[in-house]
Amino acid sequence: MTNLREIIEQYLSEATLMQVATSKDNQPWTCSVYFVYDSALNLYWISTPKRRHSQEIRENSKVAGTVVLPHTPGQDVRGLQFQGIATELKGKEALPAMLLYAKRFAMPMLNVEKIVAHLDPHVCYKIVPELIVLFDEVNFPKDSRQEFRLQQ
Numbered sequence: 001m002t003n004l005r006e007i008i009e010q011y012l013s014e015a016t017l018m019q020v021a022t023s024k025d026n027q028p029w030t031c032s033v034y035f036v037y038d039s040a041l042n043l044y045w046i047s048t049p050k051r052r053h054s055q056e057i058r059e060n061s062k063v064a065g066t067v068v069l070p071h072t073p074g075q076d077v078r079g080l081q082f083q084g085i086a087t088e089l090k091g092k093e094a095l096p097a098m099l100l101y102a103k104r105f106a107m108p109m110l111n112v113e114k115i116v117a118h119l120d121p122h123v124c125y126k127i128v129p130e131l132i133v134l135f136d137e138v139n140f141p142k143d144s145r146q147e148f149r150l151q152q
Helices: 004-014 052-059 091-105 109-116
Strands: 017-024 027-034 043-047 062-067 078-089 123-136 145-149
Touching: 004 078, 004 123, 004 145, 017 043, 017 052, 027 043, 027 052, 043 078, 043 091, 052 078, 052 123, 078 091, 091 109, 091 123
Parallel strands: none
Antiparallel strands: 017 027, 017 062, 043 123, 062 078, 078 123, 123 145
16 A cells, blocks of 8 residues: 555544643643544544643644554554644534544444534534644555645
């Protein structure tokens, strides 16, 4: 498989956890969240607005992050890094992402409806990646760092 976008999509389909980095006053912060993605490679997760990363996104929407599948020393390394813009999705604009989330993580529709209707403390967040860097010694052993820029 040599199509970079296909490899990224396949990798995202295998992973369920990502790390998101935010910052405030020149101080970075990271968190780990379960995520889903769509056909445009946008990334979505749920969290509460009181969490530090959620508060920092409201003040500075620029984020970075990683998606790494477990591997052991000696195995070929594969992972994704990204940078992009994060936003909180409000009300019905969260529904398509929440349906993806419900399908991937077997979330009951009642929970989806509560989040969309603001009857749950969780909200849905979206990252629109600008750059995805795939580090992949499996598919690209001679040049493992591959950049994929998304059109904005």
